[in-house]
Amino acid sequence: MTLLWGGRFNGSMDDVMARLNNSISFDIRLWGADIRGSVAYAAALAEAGILTHDESAQLIQGLQQVYLEFEHNTFAVQPADEDIHTAVERRLKELLGDVAGKLHTGRSRNDQVATDLRLHALDEIAQLQAHLISLQETLLTRAEVHGQTLLPGFTHLQRAQPVTFAHFLLAYFWMFTRDRERLDDCSRRTAVLPLGSGALAGNPFPIDRAALARALGFHDISPNSLDGVSDRDFAAELLFDCALIGTHLSRLAEDLVIYSTSEFGFISFDDAYSTGSSLMPQKKNPDAMELSRGKSGRLLGNLVSLLSMLKGLPMSYDKDLQEDKEPLFDSLDTLALVLPAVAGAVRTLRVNEDRMRADLDPAMLATDVAEYLVRKGLPFRQAHHLSGRAVALAEQHGILLSQLTDSDWQSLSPLLTPDVRNVFNFAKSVDSRDVAGGTSLRAIREQIDLAHQWLTAHPLPEGRNLH
Ligand code: ARG
Numbered sequence: 311m312t313l314l315w316g317g318r319f320n321g322s323m324d325d326v327m328a329r330l331n332n333s334i335s336f337d338i339r340l341w342g343a344d345i346r347g348s349v350a351y352a353a354a355l356a357e358a359g360i361l362t363h364d365e366s367a368q369l370i371q372g373l374q375q376v377y378l379e380f381e382h383n384t385f386a387v388q389p390a391d392e393d394i395h396t397a398v399e400r401r402l403k404e405l406l407g408d409v410a411g412k413l414h415t416g417r418s419r420n421d422q423v424a425t426d427l428r429l430h431a432l433d434e435i436a437q438l439q440a441h442l443i444s445l446q447e448t449l450l451t452r453a454e455v456h457g458q459t460l461l462p463g464f465t466h467l468q469r470a471q472p473v474t475f476a477h478f479l480l481a482y483f484w485m486f487t488r489d490r491e492r493l494d495d496c497s498r499r500t501a502v503l504p505l506g507s508g509a510l511a512g513n514p515f516p517i518d519r520a521a522l523a524r525a526l527g528f529h530d531i532s533p534n535s536l537d538g539v540s541d542r543d544f545a546a547e548l549l550f551d552c553a554l555i556g557t558h559l560s561r562l563a564e565d566l567v568i569y570s571t572s573e574f575g576f577i578s579f580d581d582a583y584s585t586g587s588s589l590m591p592q593k594k595n596p597d598a599m600e601l602s603r604g605k606s607g608r609l610l611g612n613l614v615s616l617l618s619m620l621k622g623l624p625m626s627y628d629k630d631l632q633e634d635k636e637p638l639f640d641s642l643d644t645l646a647l648v649l650p651a652v653a654g655a656v657r658t659l660r661v662n663e664d665r666m667r668a669d670l671d672p673a674m675l676a677t678d679v680a681e682y683l684v685r686k687g688l689p690f691r692q693a694h695h696l697s698g699r700a701v702a703l704a705e706q707h708g709i710l711l712s713q714l715t716d717s718d719w720q721s722l723s724p725l726l727t728p729d730v731r732n733v734f735n736f737a738k739s740v741d742s743r744d745v746a747g748g749t750s751l752r753a754i755r756e757q758i759d760l761a762h763q764w765l766t767a768h769p770l771p772e773g774r775n776l777h
Contacts, residue, residue: 314396314419333393333632336639340394341380343429347422347505348398349373350525352413354517360415369413372406373398393632394426395419416517418509420539420627425505427634429526431548434642435497436771439490441649442555443770446486448657450761453479457754460736461576461666462674467568469674472736473749475661476758478565483761485558490768492551497771500544503528507538510626536626542634546620549613552641556602556609559652563599566659570596575665580658583651598655602648609644612637670736672712676701678733678742679711679726686725696723 323331349370356366376398379385391397396419402410456475463473503523506513512535513519519531532538569576579596587593615637619630676697683693699722704711707718712734719726733739744750747757 314399328392331392331629333635334387334391334397336636337394337423337632338387338397339639340423340426340430340635341385341398342377343426343433344394344398344422345373345377345380346429347425347526348413350522351417351505351517353525354522355412355415355515357521358515358517360515360517361412365409365412368406368409369402372402372410375405376401393419393423395422416508416513416515417505418507418539420509421504421507421513421535423631424507424539424541425503425526427542427638428500428502428504428528428544431500431544431638432497432527435493435500435548438552438555438642438645438649439493440770441646441653442486442490442493443765445649445653445656446483446490446761446765448653449479449483449486450758450765452656452661453477453483453754453761454758456661457751457758458737459661459663459666460670460740462669462671469669469671471674471677472670472740474740474754475663475666476754477749479656480754480757480761482558482562486555487764487768489551489555489558492554493548494768494771496544496547496551498529499547501528501530502544503531504538504541507532507535510536510539540623540626540628540631542616542620542631545634545638546613546616549609549616549637549641552645553606553609553613555645556606556641556648559648560603560606562652562656563596563603566655567596567599567603570599570659574669575662576669577662578660579655580660582658583655596655598651602652605644605648609641612641667736672710672734673701673704675733675736675739676711678739679730681742682730682733683723683725688725696726700726 352361352366352369352373355361356363361369376385379401385397385401387397388400391400399410399413402413453476456479459475460472461475461478462469463471463478503519503526505522505526506517506519508514523529523531532541566577566579568574570579579594579598581594583596583598584594585597587595616634619633623630679700680690680693680697683696684690688696700714700719701711703718703722704714707714712731716728719728719730740749741751744753746753
C-alpha cells in the first residue's frame, strides 16, 4: 500500500498499528467539508501563481467528481485510506494522474483537518439551531393556550405556590434561548480559518488567506500557525453547549416524567412517543423522556473526554487530536435525535387541567395570607409568622387552611378579619403576581410577546446548507 508519507519508510506498518492509526471509519463524514476546503485551496494556489489556472481547474473538476461519488455512495474506500484526507487525494490521483499531487502544496493534513472540522461544525451548529427553533416554537405554541391553566409550582419538589402551565413551559423556552445564543457565539469563534498554517509553521507560498477565508464562509483567519493547527477550543465549546442543552432537556424530561405518573396525572404522552412493557400489559412508559434524560450523560461525558485529551498536549499538532472527532460527532448525533423527539413529545402530549387544579392545596396560599397582612401594614416577618401559625392550626384541626373559621383567624390576630377568605382563590393569587416575569395573565402575555420577538430576532443563520 502507498502511503502519503511513505518516502522515508522502508518497513510496512503493523496491522494493529494501522488499525490504531486509521480514522477513516469516523472521519469519513468530513468528506463534504474536506472537498470544499480543497476546492478553495486549489483556487488559492492558482491565485498565488503556484499552479497554472489550467491545473487548478483540473483539480477542481476532479474534486467535483469525487464529491459526486460520495454523494451517490459510489466512493470506494481502500485499505490504505487512513483518513478522509488521504482517501480524497488518493482518488484524485486515480482520476487525474500526477497533477493531483500538486493540490497539497504548502498544506498539511494538520491545517486541513482543523479546517474541515470547523466547516463541519458550522454546518452542524446550523442543524442544531434548526432543531432548537422547532422545540422553542412547540413550547411557545403550547404555552399560548395555557396562560390561565393553573399548575402547582414546586420548590424542593414540594408544593409551593400556584403558577400556570404556560409559565412552566416558557421557563424552558428561555433556557433554550440561552443555548442558542451560546451556539451563535461558538459559531463566531469556529468560523476562523486555520488553513494556511501548514503543518505548524505557516505556508511558504503567498496564498491569500483572507480570500480563502471568505471563499469558505469564515469571517477571519487564525493569527498564529501553531495555535491554528492545535486549537480545538471551538470543539470544546460546542461540546459544552451540547452538554448544557442535554442538561436542559434532561430537566424537562424529568419534570414531564413526574407529571405523567398516575400519582400526578398532569399530562399524558401520545402513544407515538411512548412504549409498552413486554411483561406488564397495562404499562405505558415515557421512554422518549427517559432516553433524553439518560443521553444527557453521554453529552457530558463527551465534553470531559475532549478536555481530558487536550489538557496535556505539547505545542502544536499531536496525533491525540484525532480523538477530537468521535465525541463531537456523538454529541451532535445524539442531539439530532433527541431534540426532535422531545419536540414531538411536547407537541403531542395531552394536558389534564383538572388534575393540575385538583393538586392545588389552599396551604399554597399561605404566602398570600402573609401578603394580605402586609397590605394591612404588618411587617412581613410578623405576617409570615402569623400565617405559619394559621397553617399549624389548620393542621392541628385536620382541616384545610381555607376551612379555618372566622374565630380561628381572629384568635391569631385582630388583623385577620373575615375578608381573609378572599385570599383563597388560586386564579386571583396567580394574577396578583403582575410584575414583569410574573404569573399574571398580563405578565404571561407580555412574556409570550417577548418570546416571539426573540425568535424573530434570532432566525436560522443564513448561508449554511441544511441537510
Ligand atoms: N487523521 C488526522 C486527524 O484526525 C489528520 C491529521 C493527520 N496529521 C498528521 N500529521 N498525521 O487528526
